[in-house]
Amino acid sequence: MIIETVTSQLLELFPEYAQATEHVVEIVALEEQPSPEAKKGKKEQLVTRQNGLKNCSYDACGYHLDLQLSTGQLLAATALLFKNGFFLETITGVDWIKEKQLEAVYDFSRYDFDLCRVVVRTRVPRENPAIPTITGIYSGASWHERETHDFFGIKFQGHPHLIPLLLPEDADFHPLLKDFKA
């Protein structure tokens, strides 16, 4: 099964994540001031995930493997997935403003009936978001990265043509950032 193959290959590549797969611990990073829902007396806690490989339930969340890694490891993981016949579904970003982080999410899937959806995510600080481009491996990442750059301002280093795609060519704003005001 491809899930096991990919898991073992990924762990071979990043042995430090072997621990993480065994015990997925979500640690509380920092306490925040009460959110609007604090009226109910609840205290919101911010949960930041640590880098690591998670086996997920496909029925619950729609993918099998969830790999969070550091930006430096992205290219190696992507190349591994490419070699295993995965195609790139999409790239997107998430603005975790409370953690002051931006997350880039890469979705991979396969064409054959050996179903395996892999999510690769990497987090970068909000002030200087820079992620290496994967256009060298997946040519189709080019537009997805440009779009993510449009919306979040994540700079994909080494991208051959990082100009606005969906936004106007002189756009200097990033509308999907949570602090964006139109």
Add this chain to the structure above:
Amino acid sequence: MTEPIVLQPDETFVLNVGPQHPATHGVLRVKMTMDGEYIYNAETVIGYIHRMHEKMAENRTYSQYLPNLSRLDYLSAMAYSHGYVLAVEKAAAIEVPERAEYIRAITVELNRISSHLVWFGAFVLDLGGFSPLMYAFDDREQILDLLEGITGSRLTYCYFRFGGIYNDIDEDFIQGTRQFIKRMRKALKMYRKLVTTNIILIKRLKGIAPVSVDMCQRYGATGPVARGSGINYDVRKNEPYSVYSDFDFDVPVFTECDAYARYNVRMEEMEQSLRIIEQGLDKLPDGPVNPEKKPKAIKLPPGDYYSTVEAGRGSFGIRIVSDGDKNPYRLKLRTPTFSNMHLFDEACRGMLIADALAFMGSLDLVIPEMDR
């Protein structure tokens, strides 16, 4: 025509195809660097009707976002709504009555046929044949009338609700659909005689615009584009959702990788969709179409959800990142045309302009869906 052409990079001119051009089916622009009639290089410029649907999702509730989905792809709006409601239902663990799922599948497949009919007409129009468009629109009109009868709208349907559908179908719809299936089977036979086997069409499409399996993988092409390249990938079969596992249908796959293969995939798909609709009507269970307890305000548990459906043009994915609030924290729409169109730049190099525009037509573009 297929001999390799050595293009001269220093003897080129730039041809601006679009944003208003008859072959781009909307506002799409391709900056083509041409060497005579051959394309030396092409750069696609999109985003002319970008509406930031993803930001809209962040400042409205899950239910309020429902109508937005049908504005993505105005030709197969049902499939997009379907993807969204399935994603939310999966995350919120909402049970859907079986009858509702059957009706969803029937309407989605009807919508798929109407979408493919528009493509069929527009594609042959791209090749210079005008009449099939009128025939296709005539058939499509029947579908629109049927769907209008149950949903109230003709194009941008908002028929699905979380946990069910807006209202039940009636006997008129069932009878009308059965009649339509008969009519459409006849029409498809005629299309095959009139268009598919036409010598000029075959000459225009056979061997034109090859898209290799490798290119599909690198660009993430899905749907008929991938199936025309011999990739047996259909979300309805690979990851059966809704009630598609109950239906007996084939996924047409052609290995020629050319424009004619993509053409044939879509023509075959219409027939398979008819089969699905027929089985759906036969098997349609009785019962309610909405759950007993209608979910009011939907809040998804915090987390990250991904869901895919097979839309008219390929796999439509939706990623919802929830923080437990009543609005999505982040909602990403993975639209198939976006990936399918991207490979145009690379694939059209060295092609004649006429072939490139036939290629563009064979990708079945819907620009609002690409620009979102």
Add this chain to the structure above:
Amino acid sequence: MTLTFLNIFIAVVIAIAFVAANAAYLVWCERKGAGFIQRRPGPTENGLWGLLQPPVDGIKLMTKQLMIPGGVDKIVFIIAPVLAMFPTIISFVTIPFSDQIVAHNMNIGLLMIFVFGSMSAMALLMAGWSSRNKFAMISSVRAVSQAVAYEIPMLVTTITVVMIAGSMDLMEIVHKQGGGFWHWNIWPLQNGLFNVLMPFSFLIFFICSLAETNRAPFDLGEAESELVAGYHTEYSSMGFGLFFMGEYANIVIGACLTTILFLGGWDCPFGLFPGVWWFLLKIYFLIFTFIWIRWTFPRTTIYSLLNLSWKVLIPISLFNLLLTAGLLKVF
């Protein structure tokens, strides 16, 4: 002498009227024909069955502003549409509609029609070149290569017919085919010769006249889904109108020539009541075929078009020429 000039002048006026009326009402016919083929009514709003549509369209075209975009070659830009229209009108002067109805019969009538006919390619080139628009330029280059490629087989087939008739006089050519449809040039057997290639000659001539008039499936010059509107992209008002009328006038010329050369002109298929009505019947049947083809087939590409001409039509027509010459020599 004055009388001759007066005659020609009147003839030209009548020809212009005929061409204009034909061009206008062929558009109507085309739209109705397209409607019939596409299961829709076609124009219905203006007048009975939309019969007033052409004059209304004409008024619309004439009242629009003639835009001359900046940077165009003005003189050439203005001459081009005139040049598209004028040669076709001249060609009508020598076409015999019946035994009596001919404006000015010439013993080199066929040659004259070809001389003027080849000028329309010039008009397309001028229009496309002067427009300063890349689509128009590509289109004009296409139109010229197409015109050159299809003029050759057309001329070669015509020479075959001329050899059989022994004359370039259109009247003479029709007279030679008189006396029933089995005498027509379309059949292998005429004038005591048995030439199996004659039906193919007819086909070649018909295909060439489709291509020469830039009609679908050979409408590569206009190719609206590729080149927007081709050579007349930048034309508005009557500039466009003249191209439009020129196209339809060319269709009529093509149909007339095909009728005269291959279908026996005004001759009745059964030898009864020969007259102008048979001629009109034949040309309108051919025009209907033009319309029928246009609304049925997709467009070819420029390379398959050129291949068809250079690799198929020209060899066949040349061989036919040789065969005919040989047969004429032997018998």
